[in-house]
Amino acid sequence: MNLEQLRGFAEVAQSGHFTRAAERLHLAQPSLSRQIAGLERELGVELFHRLRGNVTLTRAGERLLPIARRMLADAEAAREEMAELAGLRRGRVRLGATPTLCTSLVSEVLAEYRARHPGIEIEILERGSRSLISALTEGALDLALIVTSVSSGAARAALESEAILGERLVVVSSVAAPDPFGSGGDGEVPPGAPEAPAPALGGPRAGAVVRAEVGARALPGAVGLRELAGVPQVRFPENYDLRVAVDAAFAAAGLTPSVAVEGAEMDAALSFAERGIGVAVVPAMVAAERPLLRARPIADGLRRTISLARRADMSPTHASAALQALIRETADRLAASGSPVAHLVERA
Incomplete structure (x- = not known):
């Protein structure tokens, strides 16, 4: 039993005539007759009384008709559902x-x-x-x-x-406090350092200062690992991917960082840095979203x-x-x- 057989059966039941049903289905009448005969053989029952060109449903046909209509409706709903998925509508x-x-x-x-x-x-x-x-x-x-x-x-x-x-890691500190790495607390940078407001991803946003071009290893305003290790830091939990990367860099350089706060999640770490509690090493795009933070690149090229x-x-x-x-x-x-x-x- 297939959908074409059920569709032919339902159309014949609706029209009461094989020829008219075949015309509506755009089939040759013999083809439609073979479909119905095959369906009857498979089910083992007669579905129509055939009388001089007009047909009526047998008792078995009457029982099958609502089932066939439900199956055809479900098949159409499935087609529509898949079309919606394919068209990214649902x-x-x-x-x-x-x-x-x-x-x-x-x-x-x-x-x-x-x-x-x-x-x-x-x-x-x-x-x-x-x-x-x-x-x-x-x-x-x-x-x-x-x-x-x-x-x-x-x-x-x-x-x-x-x-x-690829994304550079930067060290952030509060714009309201003196720069722990040497410049004033008003966002000034050392002579020769490119200074620009770090924008939000969707457009400009005033505030943080970023002093680096991606790919440079040592730039004006950049902070070295040794210099960074001496400043109290807000540190992430030990299972943070970012914490693991930074700890590995310190260990490779034989350095032990100074700690202000240990185990802070990202939002808390950024908030603590904004309040001047300590500095934090964060991804550059995160720093770009925080107008109360200044950001410096890390000279050792952490990314x-x-x-x-x-x-x-x-x-x-x-x-x-x-x-x-x-x-x-x-x-x-x-x-x-x-x-x-x-x-x-x-x-x-």
């Missing part, structure tokens, strides 16, 4: 991202995605990179933005990962690579494929010459 996408990316790159991406595809539901999982990799391998996410390489052999086999953006990962054995849905393309598009736009944050990031 659906859901599950995106994982680290907390620092949720406040910068992800917010930029999702604002554009919602404008383009308002019918798509977005589910966000905000975790560290290792947790996101686990969620991907378990099938709990469609995509994830991570800042840790996929290191285990099992994860590498299960996931596809591509680097999309992180942002990667987009997904399950290798799962075909992307239309919704997740569109989001994946928009993430790449946004990364290209942010790193392009003339972008408000082009001096903070580079295309990986």
